[in-house]
Amino acid sequence: MTEKAPLAQIPGGPSPAEPVPRTPVQGFDLATYAALAVRLAEGGEPRAVALARAGLDEARWLSIEKAWLLRIATSLLQQDLTLSQELEDASAAARAALPPPPPLAMEEYAALVAGIEAGRDAGVLLAGAKLTPAAFARHKLTWEARLASDVALRASFQAMVEQKKRTM
Incomplete structure (x- = not known):
């Protein structure tokens, strides 16, 4: 029987030999991270204003975003789709909560x-x-x-x- 080679750790990411943590990153759980990411992508207000409203500056946001993205990437390497599905669900909920965009003829x-x-x-x-x-x-x-x-x-x-x- 052939043993699988151990998964390589993504630089800066969690160990692929352990379950990926789902604990908040600097106070941001996955749903809160997704909601802010959606607001930033929507571009309805200047980025710095949206971050300040969330109590963040650019450096802290990038640190939070990096941690969540590394966790998701590691879970995918482990062939665990649940964390990316949770992100998609949270993002969809955040998009649904946004006011509709102005009409487009x-x-x-x-x-x-x-x-x-x-x-x-x-x-x-x-x-x-x-x-x-x-x-x-x-x-x-x-x-x-x-x-x-x-x-x-x-x-x-x-x-x-x-x-x-x-x-x-």
């Missing part, structure tokens, strides 16, 4: 989709539309649900995207 969404499908730089497109990637993802979910439930609207949207791609 179908024409605006179609222009973004057309640009992305045409190979344009998504970051440049989103910056031009004054959207963060997180805000765009929320709009995408909203529009996908609307388009999936309305065949006529979906056809109109697809035609709009194709027309916009032709004029690029």
Whole structure:
């Protein structure tokens, strides 16, 4: 019988030979970490303001983030998906608690989709539309649900995207 080689420890991470800790990091449990990460990704307020509101500065936040990400990476090396699933669940709950983004008209969404499908730089497109990637993802979910439930609207949207791609 062949023995498995021991897992290598990620520099700075927990030992892969031990269960990954789930204790709070500098007072931030996984749900609190996820909620702040979502708020920062959303970009609704300046990063320094969001961190200060949480009682943090950039250095302390980066230390907390690094610790949680190293824990998650180590758990994945151990083939334990539970910690990453807990993070995803906490992040989804935090996103659901956010106020809805300002409306994005179908024409605006179609222009973004057309640009992305045409190979344009998504970051440049989103910056031009004054959207963060997180805000765009929320709009995408909203529009996908609307388009999936309305065949006529979906056809109109697809035609709009194709027309916009032709004029690029």
